[in-house]
Amino acid sequence: MATPGFPYQSFPKGWFSVCDSDDLGTDELKTVHYFGRDLILFRGATGEPHVLDAHCPHLGAHLGHGGTLVENTVRCPFHAWRFDGSGRCVEVPYATKIPPRAALRSWEVFEGNGMIMVWYHPEGKPPEFQIPLIPEWGSDEWSEPQRREFKVRSNPMEMAENTVDDAHFKYVHGTNTMPESTSEIDNHILRVTSISKVDTPRGEQQSRIEIASHGLGFGCTRFTGVIETLVIISGAAIDEDHSVTTLRFMVKKLGNADAERGVGKAFIHEIDRQFSQDTPIWENKIHLQRPVLCDGDGPIMQLRKWAKQFYLN
Ligand code: FES
Ligand SMILES: [Fe+2]
Known part of the structure; x- marks a missing residue:
């Protein structure tokens, strides 16, 4: 870690903002970099945000560089495999069988207070607490942030x-x-x-x-x-x-x-x-x-x- 003498090696577990809500449109595929890794973001049919690892499990292409959104899935730019919001591969257009391990890691997401947050745990364990909605956010009695x-x-x-x-x-x-x-x-x-x-x-x-x-x-x-x-x-x-x-x-x-x-x-x-x-x-x-x-x-x-x-x- 950047600070000499800092006693911890891993990133801390918790909820971390990876994008502003306003910065992710419904037809947008976005790439962000947090926790030392590349992530992609897009919204599903009902607007719910999905956050997935960016690199395709097939041959490692980056889905955020040339990937496209097709019917609530993201299509890899390399060989057109498609993944849904949960990270599951739903189509390999030139294969008869989808390999069982064909999946992208999907991240637990919370959207609120104007941001899209993901739960980070160094061992991939599920969320241990929740983030509150701040009542003043969006209230008429308060100024625009x-x-x-x-x-x-x-x-x-x-x-x-x-x-x-x-x-x-x-x-x-x-x-x-x-x-x-x-x-x-x-x-x-x-x-x-x-x-x-x-x-x-x-x-x-x-x-x-x-x-x-x-x-x-x-x-x-x-x-x-x-x-x-x-x-x-x-x-x-x-x-x-x-x-x-x-x-x-x-x-x-x-x-x-x-x-x-x-x-x-x-x-x-x-x-x-x-x-x-x-x-x-x-x-x-x-x-x-x-x-x-x-x-x-x-x-x-x-x-x-x-x-x-x-x-x-
Ligand atoms: S690397 Fe993504 S489909 Fe081949
Ligand atoms: Fe200060």
Whole structure:
């Protein structure tokens, strides 16, 4: 893994976003690369997304390069074998018998909160938890989400640690005060509450941030206090060295579209700024299994204890 000293070899198990819902049309065959492998995506008859391994079991062609969609199946560009959404080979046009092992690996898919997610398990085991639907997503009371995507040479756990690293907010991001975070492990969910003091035109106010992380691939962050906002965070390992993180930011409608846009713009600007400040740290740090921590640090070891459950080795 990209970070020297990182103790785990495998990618973590969990649900990971591989495509935005809007980015996969009904007649589209898409290729993505996550977990160090190529995957293809397409939608079936009723619009349900399918995610399959990209390479044909026949002679290894890449179905995403020249493959075509034919009646809810994908046809290989090399010898025209066809596979359905479950990965099963349904036609070999020049054979009398379909070989029994002719199948592509199909991935367990969840579509919700504007994204298509797959369940990843290093040993191919079935999902061990579910991802919640975020009630604010698609609600009239909330603004249209604004999206930002960041690719970083790091891994999902290192980056997750950032949320409970209270001191870095002051010294990396230049906030006036340091948030105070507490965390609680609830099986696969980590709940973090951070209280910050913020300067506003009406004087100093408290802002409260609640983060619920459902594994290392999905989280929802709610900001209350000065203004109500929400960020849905998703991320996945691209390969052993790189991860992608996507943030979808929404603001509770204020009844004033200009004001909402203003808040949205300021927040996106802040996210861009913080990511650009964190990235050189993430990309050059090492992982210390026994860091020397002090009493002002956030619940870093608790985050690591929670994250451990997603790694097999
Ligand atoms: S390699 Fe796909 S049909 Fe031959
Ligand atoms: Fe940060």
